[in-house]
Amino acid sequence: MTDMTPRERVLAALRMEELDRPPVAVFTQSATIGQMEALDVYWPEAHSDPRMMAKLSAGQADVLGFEAVRATFCLTSEAEVLGAEVDPGKMNSQPMLKSHPYKDAFKAKEEVDLPSPEEVLNSGRPKVILDAVEILVKEYGDRYPVIAGNTGPFTLAGHLADTENLVFGIIMSPDEVKKWVKAAAEYTDYFTQALSDAGADVVQMSEPTASCDLLSPEMFEEFASPYLKEGYAKLKGAKSCLHICGNTYPILEHMIATGADALSIEEKVDPVKAVESVAGRVPLVGNVGVVHPLLQGSPEDCIKHGKAVAAAGLNVVSPGCGLSALIPNENLLALVKSVKG
Amino acid sequence: MNAQAETLRKNLVDAIVECDIDKTKSNVEASRGILSPQEIIDALSEGMHEVGIKFERGKLFLPHVMVAANAMTSAVALIEGDLAESMTGGSRGHVVMGTVEGDVHDIGKSIVSTMLQCAGYDVNDVGRDVPTATFLEAVKEGNADVLGLSALMTTSMQTQKEVIETLIEKGMRKDVQVIVGGAPVTQAFSDKIGADGYSENASEAVKLVHRLLGN
The missing domain is CATH 1.10.1240.10 (Methionine synthase domain)
Structure with missing residues (x-):
């Protein structure tokens, strides 16, 4: 199995085939300053230029030896083309939403005319991401799996109508919340399919606002699940991977029930317990800690954690959440080594 | 009654x-x-x-x-x-609370502010994406006993450290107790950056402030 390409290995792992070792790949935001310096491509410019984005997206493979390439570094592009103001961030910080275009409309329970998904998602930075995926497929697709990231419906609804409105609305105006998540899902579904059509092997959808830090499992089931389920049922082509931050142990069953082809989990979930609970029904991606060991630990800590996650039986060893740009190369190299040997 | x-x-x-x-x-x-x-x-x-x-x-x-x-x-x-x-009961202490620069998450921080107010503290919530200089001004102006710094992203956590370093530079560190919180923040991180305390949630934050101020 040593002559497998990283692409074959990752796709086999996602089919839960038996392998001599799991692949090690960053399925979440992968760019770091170490890669930017090695490739001479930097944030914030790489967020809005397809060539630069593709080059930096491949940094995890080219610079560090991970077994995937992964496009886009933030969750703000969809909201931006829908009218949210975005601060582009700096070399060491991600773009940040400065406003929510439908914050007042949510409060006033207004009916609003939203633009069509085709129109907005083929413009601006979403278009940059689609182009970057095409470049990656062309230049890396024979050897590496191309992962594309996008924003889940509940999270995007929060970006559009303000997360505080959404969370408050769960108790005070539940129908309004559902209306906005449904509206956001139109964009999410369209973009997921567009990324798949651009040639992505996996679309990793991040749904951080639906985490257990914000919603109870029952709320997740009522306000987030139905829209994820509908979207996944329609998706053709790429594998879907659902990423939710925080301790998702209480909602693993609900996450499986969305029909996602793979689940990506954070370090707050015990990897052994997660594997036991999921019991081979869906592949798991994760969950080496981003803060500890990757950001703050030593290379030895990273090796220890990488080995522990692989031994627990996660199908793809990956960081549990988007990388901090400040994580040193030696820690990421140690993680790669811990799995690949 | x-x-x-x-x-x-x-x-x-x-x-x-x-x-x-x-x-x-x-x-x-x-x-x-x-x-x-x-x-x-x-x-x-x-x-x-x-x-x-x-x-x-x-x-x-x-x-x-x-x-x-x-x-x-x-x-x-x-x-x-x-x-x-x-109003009979005086304030139990003055707290400045905010989310550090580069981070716009503030649901959790606002809840901590409310809980501290409920517990009898005078809280100046300076909002989100707050420049370090604004924190320092608010601390000075209100003669704050406690400064609470929230960060929800692995990138903005570094700014918690920067605020503490700036307090030291300006000779203000000994005047105020610094507490940190937010999803990626841990007790180990808090210790490492020299904060006086960390708590995982709003109720714990109230207990922490009680303890730091001897209330």
């Missing part, structure tokens, strides 16, 4: 625990003139304390806490006029 007053007091506590904004407000109206403004605030705070405990135990979730906090704030607004005249 007579039986009628005790019933009113209990209704106030219950309305907050039920996360019912309208009920809380109508119960406050019904209590005015019978309970003192201070007694009303105490009852609402007791309710918030209970909400905090239920949140910690996983019986209530963030949406409930947000609604309860809103109920508390709207109820206090109703009696603000009465309060000014009769």
Whole structure:
């Protein structure tokens, strides 16, 4: 199995085939300053230029030896083309939403005319991401799996109508919340399919606002699940991977029930317990800690954690959440080594 | 407290625990003139304390806490006029709270602010995406006892450290206790950057501030 390409290995792992070792790949935001310096491509410019984005997206493979390439570094592009103001961030910080275009409309329970998904998602930075995926497929697709990231419906609804409105609305105006998540899902579904059509092997959808830090499992089931389920049922082509931050142990069953082809989990979930609970029904991606060991630990800590996650039986060893740009190369190299040997 | 007053007091506590904004407000109206403004605030705070405990135990979730906090704030607004005249209990300390620059997450931070207010602290919530200089000004101006720094991203956590370093540079570090929080933040990180305390959630944050100030 040593002559497998990283692409074959990752796709086999996602089919839960038996392998001599799991692949090690960053399925979440992968760019770091170490890669930017090695490739001479930097944030914030790489967020809005397809060539630069593709080059930096491949940094995890080219610079560090991970077994995937992964496009886009933030969750703000969809909201931006829908009218949210975005601060582009700096070399060491991600773009940040400065406003929510439908914050007042949510409060006033207004009916609003939203633009069509085709129109907005083929413009601006979403278009940059689609182009970057095409470049990656062309230049890396024979050897590496191309992962594309996008924003889940509940999270995007929060970006559009303000997360505080959404969370408050769960108790005070539940129908309004559902209306906005449904509206956001139109964009999410369209973009997921567009990324798949651009040639992505996996679309990793991040749904951080639906985490257990914000919603109870029952709320997740009522306000987030139905829209994820509908979207996944329609998706053709790429594998879907659902990423939710925080301790998702209480909602693993609900996450499986969305029909996602793979689940990506954070370090707050015990990897052994997660594997036991999921019991081979869906592949798991994760969950080496981003803060500890990757950001703050030593290379030895990273090796220890990488080995522990692989031994627990996660199908793809990956960081549990988007990388901090400040994580040193030696820690990421140690993680790669811990799995690949 | 007579039986009628005790019933009113209990209704106030219950309305907050039920996360019912309208009920809380109508119960406050019904209590005015019978309970003192201070007694009303105490009852609402007791309710918030209970909400905090239920949140910690996983019986209530963030949406409930947000609604309860809103109920508390709207109820206090109703009696603000009465309060000014009769306020007896002094503040237990001055706290400056905010989310560090480069980070716009503030739901959790706002809840910590409300809980600290309920617990008798004078809180200056300076908002989100707050430049370091603004924190320092607010600390100086209010002669703050505690500075609370929130960060929800692995990138913005570094800014918590920068704020502490700036406090040291300006010779202000010994004047104020610094507490840190936010999803990626841990006790180990707090120790590493030289903060005085970390807490995982809002109720723990209140206990932490009590402990730091000897209350």
